[in-house]
Amino acid sequence: MYDSLKKVNRNSIKQEIYDQVKRSLFNNELPLDQFITEVELSNLLEVSRTPVREAINELVLEQLMIFKPRKGYKVNTFTNHEIDQIFLLRESLEIACVPFIVKVINAEHLKDLKIIIENQTKAAQSDDYYTFMLLDKNFHTYLMKIIQFELFLKSYNVQHDLSILIGTQGLKSQGRMMEVIAEHNVIIEALEHKDEAKIVNAMKAHLEKSMTAFKVK
Template sequence: MSNLNMNPVKSKTTKEIVYDEIKNAIFNGNIKGDEVITETILAQSLNTSRTPVREAVGDLLKDGLLVSVPRKGLKVREITPSEKDQIIFLRISIETEGLKRIIPVIKPSHIQYLNDLIEMQKEAMEKNDRIEFIELDQKFHRKILFFAEQHLLGDILLNLYNLTRLIGHQALAKKGRMEEVIVEHSQIVEALQIMDELQATKLMEQHLLQTKESIEIVEGN
């Protein structure tokens, strides 16, 4: 039998399952921003022992999704208005530059891949699966940098991954935001397809600023 040089399928450990469950609960809002939780509460909710919970919590603290509250427990990390402004500023700077760099090397296969992601986002929207929708959203933005071969910029964006997911989920709480994102992504791809750098960068900046505005609308309600 030939060696296909493939990695074996690995089953998730209990810690990894617990990590995913807590992370999803953070992103979908099941753990509220002002709610103090403990490892004991999490273990009881997940019907598991405290050991995998403690290990998963350690990773979530490192990832910046949870913070310790002295003598009380844990809370979801709050992103300050200043941090939100900085994240949007960084993303506009990084992603508009990525669009400028992808124009000279854009391929039909790149356009097809991005359009396929948009179609998958439509399916996630129909299922009202906000977690899957955000995963696809993040992939859409990172792939533009990947296709442009801007790997260092992509690494910076990846380092912001969890924080951008947190604010992304906040933005999706605005009614109709999923539909808006799909339209905005489609317009960006259309500009890339005709190699219109000015329009593509303008649309990306508007798209990211619209995310910020959506969060402000949600927080104001």
Template sequence: MENEKEVKTDRVFQYIYESIKSGEYESGQTLTESEIVNKLQVSRTPVREALRRLEKYGLVESKPHRGVKVISMTKQRIEDLYQVREVLEGLGARLIAQKRDESAVKKLNGILTEAEKAVEKNDIHSLSTINSSFHMEIAQASENLYLINILNTLQSHISLVMVTSLSNKDRPPENLKEHRMIVDAMESWDPELAEAVIKSHVRKSYHLALKKMDITK
């Protein structure tokens, strides 16, 4: 019986987590227990357990008499997030270049082909998902377990910001161009260059996110 409860909680957790990551649940949005119960056909208990787990991950926040909401991405949270992201993704790109990992470069180019199609269709939702895959592939290819786990945890937080920043009509093609520059830098097998290019990309994404959310310095 206990195992069945855990399975249901895991299922609810994964559903909400992926919904936040994909942008279906937006920053600041209230999560209603009854809606999730009806959608997933489960009782309130696994929903509450899943929400408590998500709160520990920092993805939702619960306030008395105000319910549970997806976290609002404040200026300070975005700054903290992108500081960590810049260091971690810089390390990932460096490690790929050091290893001269041709298979990683091939996979990344394949992801960029999908991104190009999404840009042509102006499909921001799909592009956000593809972009997450691009950055997670860099983490996976680093083969650094701690880097992979930390970035995987951060990915849903990053997605909350990414959907907003990509909604600027000029950003998707610019973002695609920057991603191609990152892959080219890694394929040059120059670790310093690869790290510098991806860090520049993350910093630019950070400033654009602040500007789009109207919380610039």
């Protein structure tokens, strides 16, 4: 449990705790039905309880963890109805960006996106699902960054992190990683032609397939 946790550097303690626990959540290291307390986390990280509480409460606010009095903290889980909402929010934000993206997308941007896909392919080939999911987030957020939609990014990052958490909770459809890569390539092809309708359709199809793959059967 939480095998990747290690002693925290005294500088930026809260942020280090936050980063380490978040990575552990995304690596699916804590059983979904198991609680962990502040004391246990403090002992694992060799820090006081105050920064632990501050960091974990931030994860609770982001809906990555839940808190139960007298029990502690637990990985959040989601119903299919909640998964629908997460992906609806993602779709709303991504599709709204398309008209702005087609105005600025250039060869250098497309090259960067293709590099992300190359790295995703390597992660898929080595069954590194965690790295693959982070690269997936990089792919989608990159499009918002090139149009400088910083306010959108704040909301989008939360929704995509929930997608990563759901995806690492054992909902890995066989062959899904390679399907994602193929879907990303379709999006890039549409971006190359600056075809707004095709970009929208490719994004919607991609998110619909991901949502279906992540749902509890």
